[in-house]
Amino acid sequence: MKHFDLIIIGGGPIGIACGLEAKKNGIDYLIIEKGPIVNSLFNYPVNMQFFSSSEKLEIDEIPFISNEAKPKRNEALEYYRRIVTSNNININLFEKVNTIKKENTTFFIETSKQSYAASNVIVATGFYDIPNMINVPGEELSKVSHYYKDPHFFAKQKLVVIGASNSSVDAALECYRKGADVTMIVRSPEIGKRVKYWVKPDIENRISEGSIKVFFNSTVKEILPQHIIIDTPEGEVSIRNDYVLALTGYTPNFDFLQKIGIQLSDDEKKHPKYNDQTMESNIPGLYLAGVICGGMDTHVWFIENSRIHAKTIIKHITSNRPSVS
Template sequence: MHLHDVIIIGGGPCGLAMGIEAAKSGLDHLILEKGSVTESIRRYPKRMRFFSTAENIEIGGIPFPISGVKANRDEALQYYRKVAGYYHLNFELFVEVDRTERQEDGTFFVFTTDGRTFQAKNVVLATGYFDFPRMLDIPGEDLPHVSHYYDEPFKYSYTNVIIVGGSNSAVEAALELYRHDVNVTIVHKDDDFRKTVKYWLVPDVKNRVKEGKINTMFDSVVKAIEPDQVLVESTLTGEQQWLPANFVFLLVGYLPDEALLRRCGVELDTVTKIPTYDPETFETNVPGLYLCGTVMAGVRTEKVFIENGRDHAAAIADHLTGREVRKVPELIDRI
């Protein structure tokens, strides 16, 4: 069995950044990805535009040239694919990792769900969080017309759509659906949209609400979903009502793969689900096992993004090669 210097689990932007740093450091690397290259971005809404400006989501020192300021989904997919090719990154795609095991000699076995085993001196988990939506645990959440992912508007024209959530994904979906002749209602547990909503979307969505073109039910939660309706309850009065719904989008966020982290031996905070790791080197409680990118966020997924997650890769590569570890900027809120 070939012994790699480092196996990187996850082929998103931060996993690619880690592969690039490994390649630049002369480390024999392998990226294991359970989907395609940058699978999470491929699954984004087809007309999505990034919050960050293009230079803030660049990796590998390769400029991200676009005609505007903020890249869209297709531009990002093309960019990351080209950068991966430029650095000749080593992939095994459509391979899902089940767990890792550290051996007595300090090396790792990486076991996949299809029965294969890989071996490495070190492992980096860069699995992000987009694959694991926050569940509401309500009746009907698993019905076929319910989804935790929004794709595009054309399918839903002239239907009734309920969107649960009040952050970027919910607001962007609502605006796009409204503009494609969809009767949209946003249900959100708070008294207004999240403060982290992209600043250029706020006046748009609030004006559409004022005009009555997008319906809102704030201070409300969904209690049950049926094939053609949802039960909504006010958190202020307890009053309940049924709303017509041909489709339901539960856009309430996503979480890192807690089960995979635990199967790899990583300890998690019982409340925040944030893994145990060294904030300078990003090494976990398991020696030789590192975290890179949004996988380290726990429930605080608003704290780690591409633009600060990509910096983890350089620090990890420094630690793997014995160089002085570069300082990574502290996690900050995006406004």
């Protein structure tokens, strides 16, 4: 069993930033990622455009050059992939971490492929892996998806999009423009306030002109093979339907955090316990980085304001272990 000074769980932008910082400080590290490089970004919609400008997505002051001020998914994949390959980052891909246990001062990590030991661990696992279920009959049908990839698939289909966030609005607009008959089901009385400012007028105009239908203040009651039943302020409505995109957000893997001993707040926010000056959790030597720090408040931490976690954590590790060269 190989022993590392540091094992980083998650190969997204923040996990990579932690690896870069560890390498610069002479720390023997390994990143373990259950999918490809920046797995969450890889699973974003093919045409997705970031809210942030390219310089705010940079890590380790490595320039991110994009065609527009706000880069798209393919440009981000190229940027982070080149960082990993050009810097020879030590990363194991398509390897899932199953358990982390601490005995005395050593962490023992079991994965889908092998076992490791480490003096320190960083959990930077994001939140995109577990969708928020709407918990209605029929949600398990093959016509229902909690992830959206490519609008071409939905051309000439009757598509229902559940939600009014950035992902829902992007999907509705893109699929409408590829020829889908789009209906949105929105629990609130309006399109979400956090929708990208250059997209919000577009969706509101398409709704106003009737190109995209919408039911506000409405919820899904049941999904059937050829219909969807919704509760609206005017009563129950049945809509003929081919596909459903339930884009109602995602949640961190709280079960994983609790199994490894990280304490969560007792309220619905489930904020993990950590020292905001060092990012160290309630378990000495185990650190949190990135969006995982926000619990259910997944909009609080993102790449541009959590990339600093890498420097904060590595500084704390090196200051407490002066023998590390």
